[in-house]
């Protein structure tokens with residue numbers, strides 16, 4: 001993917017690198033991981049925003065401008081019939097790895113290695129096999145980029161649409177340019193939803209999380225599906241926003257989403273992965289949960 005007007009990031013990793021800057025690992029280890037973080041400290045949040053790369057700011061500007069309720073409905077119609085391809089999980093990993101971008105190959109690891117790093121960190125921590133598998137596959141929804149979706153419709157913090165945009169979303173001022181900001185019905189906390197209706201009834205901004213959730217939802221246990229579906233939802237899992245839309249199941253299962261974040265965000269850039277050597281273990285693990293081919 002080449003950098004252009006609708007794709008300002010040199011690579012998808014640039015968004016995640018910026019997340020690391022927003023949520024440095026030390027802060028996590030000091031115990032802020034289970035609750036709102038930067039919003040309690042407006043100064044550091046402003047400093048973070050001021051120091052972001054211009055490409056990242058432009059990426060968020062596009063994301064906040066174009067992720068409308070109508071856009072989300074349109075993408076769901078386009079993709080959730082899962083009629084684009086049939087392929088195995090491992091084939092999808094190799095397919096994602098064909099994503100070529102403008103990043104520096106000495107700095108950014110191939111996508112398959114991020115998946116393996118995440119999975120290996122979970123494995124080393126002695127977590128259950130379904131959890132390791134979740135780490136392995138959690139970003140496969142990024143194949144949307146290979147189908148010409150712009151970066152802002154694949155990655156970025158996710159958030160509910162059809163209700164008031166929370167100011168706890170990063171660069172929330174950019175929502176002024178979103179056409180949904182002019183729809184009176186969407187300007188209340190609840191918008192088109194009912195109080196504590198549960199996130200399953202809430203339409204989230206479109207991206208790799210929601211797409212992959214629908215691809216794998218028949219095969220994995222509920223905590224795994226929550227991790228996959230909401231791992232980019234920093235406004236909820238890190239900032240504590242939108243509590244009025246959550247039900248008790250969401251609150252219970254978001255503990256897993258927060259737990260998963262340590263492996264997703266903080267395992268990047270460690271040592272290289274020996275893909276060929278790891279493959280037998282992971283093929284076996286995949287076959288415990290998935291048939292040979294699934295619909296994408």
Ligand SMILES: [Fe+2]
Nearest residue numbers: 138139231232
């Ligand atoms: Fe992701």
Ligand SMILES: [Fe+2]
Nearest residue numbers: 114138139264
């Ligand atoms: Fe990830």
